Amino acid sequence: MSIKSAIDALTAQLGDKISTSQADLTLHGQNETYFPNTPPDAVAYPASTEDVCTIVKTCADHSCPITPVGAASSLEGQHLATAGGVSLDFRDMNQVLEVSPEDLNCVVQAGVTRKGLNQYIRNTGLFFPVDPGADASMGGMAATRASGTTAVRYGTMRENILALEAVLADGTVIRTGSAARKASNGYDLTHLLIGSEGTLGIITKLTLKLHGLPEATTAATCRFETVDDAVNCVIATIQCGIPMARIELLDHMMVRGFNKYSDAGLPEVPHLFLEFHGSPAAVEDQRTAFSEIAHEYGASGWKTADTTEDRTALWAMRHDAHYASAALGNGKHIWPTDVCVPISKLAEAVGQAQRDAEKLGLTATIVGHVGDGNFHAGLSVDPNDPAEMKRAEQFTGDLCKTALRLGGTVSGEHGIGLGKQRYMQAEHGDALTPMRAIKAALDPKNILNPDKMLPPTNEK
């Protein structure tokens, strides 16, 4: 009953689907943010749900931890095998199994990435809208309840998954949900698994909603004198019910980062990056309605990106925010933060974050999916500078407190993982008890992504 005996048993059963090569272990120990590298003891590359069952059953027999990994783009350390054991990598489970244009859905294996899926269905007139920036895997996006730039219009993973197949901690395969668009048929295990970060079950297959490609798409950017003006423009836009497809805030520091990383040549003041979807007439209506509101808040410097190339360039720049922040910090690591507040509190929260960063002497870029009240401050940190790390921790704690004070949450879309556990008590209070009870009921040996999400019981 040990990690070693589990790996020996797995190797005997699965042969070269199990790797203990140094390169594989090192690769799977890495992360893009500030967590220490923590290599697993082995990496498993299942090719099927049956392989996942075999791995889970064997690990259960030997009480060996299992950490599922998709594209390894999680930002709170969810994919790090901090307890050792097996990293279960979905690289080889990347098949689109079924596309049903008539029902606007598809079935994919958990390792399919969002770009891979959209490439696969490019000729159907449909697309999968959830876009967290990284080319993440569908299993990982489900497990972290991912969202991103288009959630304001199309919803998050929470709204775009109809059904799941998952392997439970004892190796049982379950199916939750169905291809029906709605149901009142028992406990909502689909939504319990979405956002559970691999701690309750390992997602192997997903039935996803697809959406019709908009007939017309226009992107635009504009700038504001102050971040308050930009944010108040967003608040008014959402309150007026304009169905924005994307509405992204960049503060002056973020713009400075883009100028440094992408040579963007933008005036270093707050910007909004926008996208409108619909019929040509609807897009024009939305753009007009938005620009009237923006005008009231002093927007200027309008630029439109009507061609696919221009739009792609615009959103590629936006999606490089993490690297642009790193460039601004002269290559330091980025400590990403992620809070979400009711939209009426957005200006207050963003302003507080900017003042806090300045007070603590931290280089921070702010970027956000502000139509949902969700934003990120990216802090430049040197993990080898304990004083700076402490200031970043202080900033994150203060930001989380601000979000909770304003009726929001400590994580809009990055999840809890390792980084946000210390705020779970403040956010959930007594609701942590049923969460722990569910974890204990479904994973009594605590082998599924241990150390993640739920804080240790001796920690308040």
Next chain:
Amino acid sequence: MSIKSAIDALTAQLGDKISTSQADLTLHGQNETYFPNTPPDAVAYPASTEDVCTIVKTCADHSCPITPVGAASSLEGQHLATAGGVSLDFRDMNQVLEVSPEDLNCVVQAGVTRKGLNQYIRNTGLFFPVDPGADASMGGMAATRASGTTAVRYGTMRENILALEAVLADGTVIRTGSAARKASNGYDLTHLLIGSEGTLGIITKLTLKLHGLPEATTAATCRFETVDDAVNCVIATIQCGIPMARIELLDHMMVRGFNKYSDAGLPEVPHLFLEFHGSPAAVEDQRTAFSEIAHEYGASGWKTADTTEDRTALWAMRHDAHYASAALGNGKHIWPTDVCVPISKLAEAVGQAQRDAEKLGLTATIVGHVGDGNFHAGLSVDPNDPAEMKRAEQFTGDLCKTALRLGGTVSGEHGIGLGKQRYMQAEHGDALTPMRAIKAALDPKNILNPDKMLPPTNEK
């Protein structure tokens, strides 16, 4: 440790908030469908979350069953105290606590009804869209994951609840979710409670999404020669992405019921009842696009209801489907059924249901929220005629099998309660095991709405 000792203790603590009058017990034992009347041993009328805590703690101490009741309009017996004990009636918890137009949300106690809420916020320009027909309570609608006629556009309770307050089986009060529009912050207890039928916790307070009242609203009806034509028209409409606010099917038997009950004077052929929401231009666009599709399927007899009065009359008639079905059955009880299938399978499912009813000699009306693939067959039954009840059971079983065969679910919106437990194994298979584990973890004494949703463990 008995029901009697629990009621004595509750009476000592809560005085006249506990009733054991025959009138109260009889009233709370009733249901609108075919289940035997089952009065509770007492009825509690809490006035606050604290009262609910007191009731639950006391009942837990005495292992006394608790059955939450809202408007008692559930259709699968969810509100019936089949194990005796206390009916917990939310009649006196009917306050709208907060309305935030700027964040498009509100906070209500669980006993607020949908009509009560919409009346309360009528001057805000906002409305709560979920409309199951009955003037159900928000707590009950959440607990049964209700939906209804507008879900095709605005979603079900699943999509319209941001946060909940609930009392757990040991009397702990928890808060799940927040006013933030999205979150990735731990297990999704909000969605676990939505649709749990009071078996995991008792919902006391809800934070609900509100929507802007559409600038323009138009309703219309049209008829088709065959139910296949009507359903195929719906399928094409949804596939084209027309954002229908309501799209309801009535088969010829249902129309006959409306003629008998409401003197509707409609030709007795399949009809669609429609509603369009948006700007005046958008409504006109939608109506034109829809009528082009409908024309292809031979629609005729167009009638438009542009005024509020005409629309109200139209939807009042539609909402009386249950009573119209009863009228058609000469006052017999109605055994309501409720399945949901992927929309491409809708014509097949409806046709099968009609043939099955005819084969079994049952009077059945079909009505459905067909934009979601959800429909109901209302069977006229005499609970004192065992042969007829057996045929109704056969019909329901066959319909559930059809729905599962076509990739759908045995309940689109009525829930499981007492009536659908026998299909849980067929629908969920091994996923029943984690459902049972969650129930055991959160309600170890099985006092929260016992006998509901999960089938007895000795039953497969």
